Amino acid sequence: MSVTRDRRDSRWDAHREQRRAELVATTVEAIRTHGAGVGMEEVAAAAGTSKTAVYRHFRDRTGLYVAVCDAVAQVLVNQIRRATDRTLADGAGPHAAVAAGIAAYLGTIEADREVYRFVVHRPLLVGDAGDPADPIADLVTVIGDHVATVISTYLPAAAAPRIWGHAVVGMVRGAADDWLARPDGTTRAELAAHLTDLAWTGLAGLATGGTR
Incomplete structure (x- = not known):
């Protein structure tokens, strides 16, 4: 049986992937700034968001x-x-x-x-x-x-x-x-x-x- 995803859901896939890529890039910059022991608070601050928002894209x-x-x-x-x-x-x-x-x-x-x-x-x-x-x-x-x-x-x-x-x-x-x-x-x-x-x-x- 073929299941077609709701377009309202699938159209956000590219946006989610782009946001994930942006957060990864921001994390890398935070590591360069704060060192390998960077904390999630510092990552979230660098991204201009909250830890909860970051976890929404990566779970933890x-x-x-x-x-x-x-x-x-x-x-x-x-x-x-x-x-x-x-x-x-x-x-x-x-x-x-x-x-x-x-x-x-x-x-x-x-x-x-x-x-x-x-x-x-x-x-x-x-x-x-x-x-x-x-x-x-x-x-x-x-x-x-x-x-x-x-x-x-x-x-x-x-x-x-x-x-x-x-x-x-x-x-x-x-x-x-x-x-x-x-x-x-x-x-x-x-x-x-x-x-x-x-x-x-x-x-x-x-x-x-x-x-x-």
Whole structure:
């Protein structure tokens, strides 16, 4: 049986989505202003509304948090894809693509440290089935799959590209989190070079003829 929604209800969908997007953008700006520990009162004040009005669109703080994570994930994934795709399109080899992807990841999180901290230092989230929901895990999955595609395309001798792709992403994320949390004077360029060298030490063995 086909059910047609009342036009008076469906016509407001675009408006609701636009309002949600505006609130997410406002939340990101509030995080940049007040830091990763921003409260809902500060978010509501930045949006010129009340916490009740914000919850009307996201149900609770967790709902807003997940929406912010989705927005951050989209930006981060797009930056990495753009960097690696551009490098490969310019005719550079997989080594350069790995370096470009790592540099893009580090550059994006360094430019928005408080937003990244807000996303990483997340509360316990519960999914629809009652299981913990982790937007960051989803983000890592998307990036890991993208890296795996690059590896399988440009390093055809790789026996387990998905494993390698996710291993590289896990390594970069772990080192980047520590770099932000415990600065020791290492610059972003230096960290990117160290991580690229470490990643390529393993990946180079998969390259036919040691292609760089």
